[in-house]
Amino acid sequence: MVPMADGVLELASRGGRIILRPRNSKSPALARFDGVKVFDYNPKFRVDARLEADAKNVGVSSVAGELGNNYDSPGRLVFELDGEEHSLIAFNRPDPDVLWVIFKDTTGGKSTYGTGRSVSAKREGDHWVIDFNMSANFPCAYTDFATCPLAPRENYLTAAIEAGEQTPSFKITSDGIKEQ
Template sequence: MSDFEQDWKQWHADREASYGDPLGWVSLTGLYWLTDEFETVADLPGRWKADADSVTVQGFDGVSALNPVEGAPGILVEDGERRIEVIRRTGSVALRVHDPKAQTLQSYSGIPAYEPSEKFVVTGTFTPYDSPVTVTTGAVVEGLEHHHTAVGTLDFELAGTEQQLIAFGGNGNGLKVLFTDATSGVTTYPAARILSIATPESGSVVLDFNRASNLPCAFTDFATCPVAPTENRLTVAVEAGEKNPR
């Protein structure tokens, strides 16, 4: 086995292990949107309500007020073995429930993927914008929006065709792209896959599509992931990276 294949297999094993976390994405059992009136939510303790500023809880020992940040990871509240995650998305607040006994977690068997192939490792050119641009995309949940900081474009050739992607990120933490391609909705998740790219050196970048990854929404109906921007719809089939797990 080549170093390339060994490195990919380790990356893939790490990805599979991360999604097998007992309180991770595959353990989600519900997504419940709060209103501005106190209400009982499913079988969760207490009564909950949310407004533009905070979340208020009645009758839940040790929990009274929470302040989830727009777009940020949620605030986790313990409920026995479970975790209640309080999130704010596009101004609204929801509760996600992580349960280590979730049926989805019990039946989780890993992440299907294409066999690694060096033909899907390509070199491209990064052209930074004069200043970052905010790109707004929709989400897998109707009515939600995601706002991304776009920092430039990536130009490269794949399958004999010139392609371009808008890159998000920067600030020394590398780049990320959300994209779809001709496999999306066929063998790969339809909304988007994500690819991480090392910080460009002298404008040159390496895109290894063998590491094109699913977002959490590929595994659960209770995630609020973004969809790919319209500019990032590749015209070729990227038969590399992770396949649709469902």
Template sequence: MTPETTTTDLRAFTENWLDWYRAQEARLASPHGFLAITGLHWLDDRPQRFPDAPGTWRTDSDGVVVDLDDGEELLVDGTLVHGEHGFGVLPERGSVDAVWGDAVIEVAKRGGHDIVRPRHPDAPLRTAFTGTPAYDPDPRWAVAGRYIPFDTPRPTTVGAAVESLEHVYDAPGRVEFELDGRLLSLTTFPGPGTGRLMVLFTDETSGVTTYAANRVLTLEPPAADGTVVLDFNRAANLPCAYTDLATCPLPPAENRLPVAIEAGQKLPRERGGS
């Protein structure tokens, strides 16, 4: 490979990484992204009012119900609703967004619990956001691996950023790869999009230069022979790295890597990063 080709490839690699990084930041800081959350409200069968959402909220075997006062309304799936409105029984990790003025009221199920999580564009965490520190992209952290599917998906229970909450994922397989002469392995979970995989992990940088609890890496669908690329330059923070109002899953114990992955997003400034 000529020096010119090397320079060209590195420039393209960096530009592709910048596109990914900017998209991550845009989603996070969008008007109704995770930085806009103002409350994490846990529902039960007792009617409750919240300072950052209209109406009185409860849940039971028929799902989440809001009772709106006179003059209050929500826009749900393009329809204005007044008075009592039922959202039905939500699936695990499912959610419905109800519009209230310039805010969105997220109604969701996490860890078997129904929650209301309002998102306001003028939330201080969002308006003060100045971006996420990150390591400079480096091709050495784009590592070839091999995906090994399990005979059947394995239900895997993991903890959450919220104490006493648990998430259950069906792990379809694991990825083996080599880094600095060490053979390593990560359990995978289903990722966003058909065939994609998600890896939750920590490493020796966790709690030092990166967020202590977790980072996430999305993998493209493995090739027919199981070949897959783990580009740790795209190791991303989950919302809990920025706010306590998130219910993010934690990595399974086997995904605590005994090496320092000095790539991807660092500890957010909101948590003391620089």
């Protein structure tokens, strides 16, 4: 991070390229930010899962086209929701008791951000717990100027995950701040 007037300039690497992200503490978007809309907590969206091991490196596309990334995956998390079995490719995190999931469900583009959300799975004994109530938007839900991952096709759920964060009320675009 490089300090600058009213904020900082963040350097990041995406797809082998260096990108710059200005962070302005006096941004009009920040001034009108009124919090994140979320669904009411619903215990049905806290599910137990088993890990089906299939270690591999997975290429994940980005909303910014060629700026995708590769992530190490230990396999798939398999769980049941409303009597149906689903599975999601999970990705390793620095903590071996936490996995990261990028997913899209049938609420995408309606009540939740269209390209997907993320959620962590936590190991509890011999199984994993995914609490979709903790699902979060990527920065791309708030601005067109971010480089967020897209959910892998295998992680498109046929269920409606009405849990976690909803579509933000506005987004920063090249044409200014727009209502969503």
